[in-house]
Amino acid sequence: MSAPDPIEAEDASHDADLGVYRRATAGDPEWWRVSIGERPETYRLEHGVDADPASHGAATVDIDLVVDAENLRAKLKKWRREGFVLERDVAASEAGAPARIAFMPELQRAHMRMLAAKLRDAQAEDAAIQQALDQTAGKAANRPAIETVRIGNLDVRCGAAHPLVPRVNPAYLFSPRFNDIVADIVENRRVMLIGHTGAGKTSLIEQVAARSRHGVLRSNMNGQTTVGDFVGFWTVKGGETLWVDGVLPTAMREGLWLIVDEIDFAEPSILAALTAVLEPQGRLVLKEKGNEIVAPHPAFRLFATANAVGAMSQFRHLYQGANLMNEAFLDRWRVYLLDYLTPAEETDVLLRTLAPYLTQPLASTLAAIAADCRAAFAREDLSSAFSTRRLLDWAELMLRTGDPERAAGPAIYAKVSPEDAATIRGIVRHHIAPVG
Known part of the structure; x- marks a missing residue:
């Protein structure tokens, strides 16, 4: 049985038909050359009869046209009937030009x-x-x-019961855009989440851990965390000198998930200690403890969050004190930019959390207010962000009091500067008529 004709195959890619088609004639050889067109899903067809089309400009093209995929298929069938045979552009490949493939x-x-x-x-x-x-x-x-649990479109292996397993938030929304992050967690990649304050960077990790029953340690790089807090230190207790593990070796030994919050505020000595364990099977050397080597437990995972790194560097002025991260350090992480939830997603979260009391119109309006506040923050009209947590607190208190302005007092206004409170109040009143 003869092999199927690639031209006739239903699933054949036209990219596989790129190249030069020749046929012998009584005079000069005749050829057609097929290449990718400048516009998507188009192909360039060149015709000549006087020289080799691979001769780098020596060939004379007398026909030059652009066709779509359907017209290309018709041309291929016609050329086959006329005796044209496909020959790859060997000379161009040998000259170092990369061959186009059906990528x-x-x-x-x-x-x-x-x-x-x-x-x-x-x-x-x-x-x-x-x-x-x-x-x-x-x-x-x-x-x-x-035991495994389904999170997004992946099965995550469950851990053992531990006092540090976060509490499950049943209203938490796992957006499809989180699937790649969950896959990296399953594969034991080092994951860094970047984004504005309140975008849900830490809560995403905690909710994956909550559902898969993994204990979580958090270390906030707030300027007061020392390398001793992070790696460990010697202390005297009852006349005896004892070594106390920091959060990093503790998580590595016990198989916990460690979140280094605001890593762009960390001391260089802490970053140096982290570098040793950024590889999936990286080990920590405790020099202060006689070069003891700490090997990671199979369940150990390492995460970081940051506000002003990489794609967020343009907002560095909003996060005073944030340090620069060099590319060599960032290349050891999978870095994901997390934006705030969309209004539709936030509406869903509000309804999941506060249904049946909060209705769709109410939730949509509150989500629109949050989106406008975040846009004001991005424009630097506000100096404080507007987290989903703050929105949920406001909505819950609003349902209790029946008054959005009264509820906004403890939930929003008292937490920001008077200038920010005035701006937010204006946004709220744009969406909601004042009571009375």
């Missing part, structure tokens, strides 16, 4: 191969863990099962 179909095939390999690796890891559990339990009938 997206090739990428999709590579993507599927990687997914299959990851699935096999996960199954092998689960089997190894299950075998270890079987040996510990003694009997297969009593073995504890490996």
Whole structure:
């Protein structure tokens, strides 16, 4: 049986048809050259009869036109009937010009191969863990099962019960844009989340940990956190000298998730200690404790949050005291920019949290107010951000009092400067008529 004609194949990519088509004639050789057009989904067709089209300008083109995919298919069929044969542009490739390939179909095939390999690796890891559990339990009938929880479109392996497991917020909204972050957590990547204050950077990590039952330690780089607090220190207790682990070795030994909040405010000595463990299996050397090596527990995960790093550097003036992060340090992290929830997403969160009392029109109006306040913050008309937490607090107090202005007092106005309070009050009154 002959091989199927690639021109006739339903799923054939036209990118695979790029190249030079030639046919022998009584006189000069005749050829057509097919290349990518300047506009999407278009192809350039050049025709000549006097020289090799790969001769870098020596060929004379007498026909030069642009066609779409359907017209290209018709041309290919016509050329085949006329005896044209596809020959790759070997000379151009040998000269160092990169060959155009069907990039997206090739990428999709590579993507599927990687997914299959990851699935096999996960199954092998689960089997190894299950075998270890079987040996510990003694009997297969009593073995504890490996438990996972579905978060977004991924299965996250659950941890053991721990006092530091965050509380689940049932109203928390896992946006589809978080799927890549959850995948990095599963793969034990070092994840840094950047964005404005109140964008939900820390709460995202905590809610993944809450649902998968992993304990979380937080270390806030507020200018008062020392390298001793972070790595550890010697102390005297009852006449005895004792070593006290800092948050980093504690998390590594116990398999906790460590969140380094506001890492752009951290001391250089803390960043130096972190650099050693930024690789997935990186180890910490406690020089103060005789160069003791701390290996990471398999469940250990490392996260950082920042306000004025990378894509957020333009807002550095809003976060006084933030340090520059060099690219070598940032390249050790997967860095994700987290923006505030969209009004539609925030409306959903309000309804999830306060239904059935809060209705759709009320929730949509409150979400619009929050969006306008954040836009004012981005324009620097406000010096304080407007978090979803603040919005929820205001909405809850509003339902209790029946008065948005009265509820805004303790929930919003008392937390900001008088100038900011006046600006926010104007935004609120733009959306909500004053009471009375």
